[in-house]
Amino acid sequence: MQTIQYREAIREAMQEEMRLDDRVFLMGEEVAQYNGAYKISQGMLDEFGPRRVVDSPISETGFSGLGVGAAMYGLRPIIEFMSWSFCLVAADQIINNAPKMLYMSGGQFGCPAVFRGNNGAGGQLGSTHSWCVESMFASVPGLKLAIPSTPRDAKGLLKTAIRDDDPVFNLESERMLGLGARGDKDFSRYIKDTWAPPTNKQDEDFTIPFGVADIKKPGKDVTIVAAGRPVHFALDAAEELEKEGIDCEVIDPRTYRPLDIDTIVKSVRKTNYCVVVDQSWPFASVGSEIAAQVYEHAMDDLDNKVIRVNNDDIPAPYNRTLEQEMLPNTRKIVEAVRAVTYNA
Amino acid sequence: MTPGNGPDSAPEVTPEPGQGTLMTSATTEDRVKTPASQSLPKDKLVDMLYQMMLIRRFEERTMQAYQQAHIGGFCHIYIGQEATAVGTVAALLDDDPIITAYRDHGHALARGMHPNYCMAEMYGKITGCAKGKGGSMHMFDKAHHMYGGHAIVGGQCPLGVGLAFATQYEKKNNVTVCFFGDGAINQGAFHEAMNLAAIWNLPIIFVVENNGYSMGTAIQRGTAAANDLGAKAKAYGMRYAECDGMDVLDTYNTFKREGDLSRGSTSSALGLEQSGGGPCFINAKTYRYQGHSMSDPQKYRSKDEVSEKKEKDCISTMVSHLIDNKLATQDQIDELDKKAKQVSRDAIKYAEQSPDLPKSEMFTDIYSQPYGPPFVKGALPKMITDNNSGD
Ligand SMILES: Cc1ncc(C[n+]2csc(CCOP(=O)(O)OP(=O)(O)O)c2C)c(N)n1
Ligand SMILES: [Mg+2]
Numbered sequence: 235m236q237t238i239q240y241r242e243a244i245r246e247a248m249q250e251e252m253r254l255d256d257r258v259f260l261m262g263e264e265v266a267q268y269n270g271a272y273k274i275s276q277g278m279l280d281e282f283g284p285r286r287v288v289d290s291p292i293s294e295t296g297f298s299g300l301g302v303g304a305a306m307y308g309l310r311p312i313i314e315f316m317s318w319s320f321c322l323v324a325a326d327q328i329i330n331n332a333p334k335m336l337y338m339s340g341g342q343f344g345c346p347a348v349f350r351g352n353n354g355a356g357g358q359l360g361s362t363h364s365w366c367v368e369s370m371f372a373s374v375p376g377l378k379l380a381i382p383s384t385p386r387d388a389k390g391l392l393k394t395a396i397r398d399d400d401p402v403f404n405l406e407s408e409r410m411l412g413l414g415a416r417g418d419k420d421f422s423r424y425i426k427d428t429w430a431p432p433t434n435k436q437d438e439d440f441t442i443p444f445g446v447a448d449i450k451k452p453g454k455d456v457t458i459v460a461a462g463r464p465v466h467f468a469l470d471a472a473e474e475l476e477k478e479g480i481d482c483e484v485i486d487p488r489t490y491r492p493l494d495i496d497t498i499v500k501s502v503r504k505t506n507y508c509v510v511v512d513q514s515w516p517f518a519s520v521g522s523e524i525a526a527q528v529y530e531h532a533m534d535d536l537d538n539k540v541i542r543v544n545n546d547d548i549p550a551p552y553n554r555t556l557e558q559e560m561l562p563n564t565r566k567i568v569e570a571v572r573a574v575t576y577n578a
Numbered sequence: 579m580t581p582g583n584g585p586d587s588a589p590e591v592t593p594e595p596g597q598g599t600l601m602t603s604a605t606t607e608d609r610v611k612t613p614a615s616q617s618l619p620k621d622k623l624v625d626m627l628y629q630m631m632l633i634r635r636f637e638e639r640t641m642q643a644y645q646q647a648h649i650g651g652f653c654h655i656y657i658g659q660e661a662t663a664v665g666t667v668a669a670l671l672d673d674d675p676i677i678t679a680y681r682d683h684g685h686a687l688a689r690g691m692h693p694n695y696c697m698a699e700m701y702g703k704i705t706g707c708a709k710g711k712g713g714s715m716h717m718f719d720k721a722h723h724m725y726g727g728h729a730i731v732g733g734q735c736p737l738g739v740g741l742a743f744a745t746q747y748e749k750k751n752n753v754t755v756c757f758f759g760d761g762a763i764n765q766g767a768f769h770e771a772m773n774l775a776a777i778w779n780l781p782i783i784f785v786v787e788n789n790g791y792s793m794g795t796a797i798q799r800g801t802a803a804a805n806d807l808g809a810k811a812k813a814y815g816m817r818y819a820e821c822d823g824m825d826v827l828d829t830y831n832t833f834k835r836e837g838d839l840s841r842g843s844t845s846s847a848l849g850l851e852q853s854g855g856g857p858c859f860i861n862a863k864t865y866r867y868q869g870h871s872m873s874d875p876q877k878y879r880s881k882d883e884v885s886e887k888k889e890k891d892c893i894s895t896m897v898s899h900l901i902d903n904k905l906a907t908q909d910q911i912d913e914l915d916k917k918a919k920q921v922s923r924d925a926i927k928y929a930e931q932s933p934d935l936p937k938s939e940m941f942t943d944i945y946s947q948p949y950g951p952p953f954v955k956g957a958l959p960k961m962i963t964d965n966n967s968g969d
Contacts, residue, residue, distance in 0.1 A: 259747065283849045284847065284848055284849035285747065285848050285849035285850060288848060290774070291773065291774070291777065293770045293773060293774060295766055295767050295770045296736050296739065296767070296770030296771055296773065296774045297736075297770075297774065298736070299733070299735070299736020299739065299740060299767065299770075299771070300736055300737075300739045300740040300743055300774060301740060302736070302737055302740055303677075303725070303736065303737035303738060303739060303740020303741045303742075303743070303744065304740040304743050304744040304747070305740070306725055306737065306740070306741065307675065307725075307740065307741050307744035307745070308744065309747060309748075311740075326730055326733050326767070327733070327736055327737075327767075330730055330733065331728075331730075331733060331737060335726075336943050336944070336945070336946065337711055337943045337944055338708060338711060338712045338716045338718070338726070339708050339711075339712060339716070339718035339720075339726060339943075340707065340708035340709030340710075340711050340712065340718065340943060341709065341942065341943040342718050342719070342720040343718060343720060343726065344946050346946075375944050376944055376945070378945075399945075399946035400945045400946055400947075
């Protein structure tokens with residue numbers, strides 16, 4: 235079976251869409267001559283040239299706003315943030331301009347742009363560089379938010395994002411870029427059918443629709459909802475809990491906006507227990523939103539309260555041990571599942 | 579006929595022989611000496627006057643309607659500055675993109691938006707240019723290449739750069755005009771936009787409509803080198819020009835000259851053959867007669883200052899020019915003003931009679947394809963439905 239890394243999946247998605255549509259271009263810091271700060275866009279300058287793979291200066295407001303303007307004109311920009319942590323200086327452009335343009339203009343000017351980059355703790359980068367932006371942005375009407383957890387999802391979701399007529403925030407993870415490489419932990423043991431990347435690497439029509447959750451591991455005893463990197467913590471937890479006889483169902487929404495609440499609710503109605511994992515901060519988070527919606531839709535099916543597992547409510551520490559401790563890690567998920575299912 | 583809005587405006591934008599479209603820098607000085615407006619046909623000049631009159635009368639009606647509470651929110655009046663929008667747009671091609679800030683009614687009208695749609699927008703009616711979803715500060719008109727009024731100070735500057743990037747990317751022979759107020763010069767977004775435009779030789783003109791104040795802050799209080807704004811352009815290695823923004827012909831000439839230099843510029847940094855004069859920063863010196871918005875007691879300036887500025891009024895100046903040069907008679911001018919008043923009254927009537935924005939419009943235009951109840955209808959109705967169905 236052919237496997238591709240998460241970073242290759244992102245690259246392939248961009249390459250394939252750029253071959254199909256001349257309006258698509260990639261812009262960001264170090265994406266061209268440097269071949270990508272994280273080597274995601276490696277080789278793309280060679281293939282597409284400097285008209286379509288554009289090195290921008292360190293000017294997030296400038297080039298993300300440029301992306302919005304170019305999208306209003308009819309191009310399909312892919313704007314790369316070296317890290318989503320750096321998008322904060324461009325907040326006006328990405329959350330005031332991009333998602334509201336269609337509405338404010340009465341449907342005349344949309345914004346078919348993709349903003350993408352690393353999200354979440356990269357590994358001892360300290361608080362400024364460890365932002366998880368999903369909870370800040372998922373509440374903004376007009377944008378879509380994808381958060382792929384596997385190479386397969388990364389490719390399929392990004393291709394959908396590029397084809398989408400609305401602004402899409404694609405939240406990737408520095409810690410997952412090498413995922414899928416040889417020697418890496420083989421997650422296919424969890425879900426034999428859906429894990430593998432498309433066998434035909436050049437399959438240009440492989441896309442994953444937004445708003446369709448993926449059951450990363452079927453189970454009958456408890457529902458764990460997780461997206462992005464925490465999916466892997468959840469799968470690890472599920473493996474550990476299996477030894478205790480707890481059969482977890484791990485559901486990956488893959489996009490927070492739109493959110494496939496139906497699949498989550500269906501699972502909760504089956505398992506009657508729910509743990510929501512989310513790598514952003516707990517107060518008013520996407521995890522809180524999912525928990526609230528589970529209550530709204532499936533209150534009567536719950537045999538215990540919903541437990542949320544988040545980042546701890548602190549700025550991300552530099553210290554390695556503390557950083558690990560702060561994340562919604564495997565141990566926390568295991569404990570949450572034990573706690574929520576104690577009355578099973 | 580609206581400038582830049584019809585087949586008969588095409589001849590004006592075709593450069594005269596020997597004046598070339600691009601990079602004929604040797605001729606720049608000559609062209610200052612022989613302004614392009616000298617070869618404008620009479621009709622065009624008269625139309626420029628009419629456009630300014632229309633904006634003035636339209637804005638007077640706007641103020642009335644605001645005071646009568648037909649218009650809500652923030653509303654910024656353009657009176658005094660009409661020559662800047664009209665002179666600029668007159669020098670553009672039909673499909674040159676323009677983008678501006680929230681003081682945008684004048685730009686919309688000058689670009690060719692029907693006054694009815696502009697007024698209806700402020701009334702929040704479905705017939706408004708943005709269906710009543712944008713309001714006074716957010717005038718959009720795709721058909722006339724008006725990429726919006728934008729209400730976050732400076733926020734439209736990077737968007738303007740994106741438009742210019744896009745026309746260059748598509749190898750179009752356009753120039754984008756990005757308007758903003760003097761207050762926007764102090765925003766980071768402006769500086770990032772200037773820098774990007776310069777490094778990529780983008781076909782864009784940044785226009786500061788320098789009316790001397792950002793709300794109550796005189797430019798000298800808020801902007802370093804306020805008396806030498808050319809320094810800002812120089813910092814980015816960019817062309818700089820000044821014009822009398824209260825003189826429609828001077829504005830026209832400046833934008834014609836600089837617009838032709840910038841038009842269709844391309845950059846080798848973006849893999850194209852380097853050509854064209856790239857971006858330009860134009861300081862259009864102007865003055866607003868009214869308060870910053872409809873709720874401004876104007877304690878920061880004297881009545882004398884305002885009346886002194888009014889002596890250089892753009893409409894009177896143009897009227898004198900037309901009469902002195904026997905390009906129009908007083909009767910014709912009176913007729914034009916009558917027409918401007920009538921069109922403005924009609925716009926009010928149209929707005930009043932238009933249907934309100936229906937509630938069904940609340941959930942449209944959020945996404946280009948409607949999907950999923952949580953986004954189109956909100957989560958709550960769905961939950962109630964579920965409960966009702968006994969789930
Ligand atoms: C980022 C931001 N800060 C503050 C405001 C509030 N505000 C609206 S207009 C304005 C003054 C802007 O003046 P200027 O740019 O000179 O334009 P003018 O009103 O003179 O046309 C201010 C402070 C805003 N809209 N956006
Ligand atoms: Mg001002």
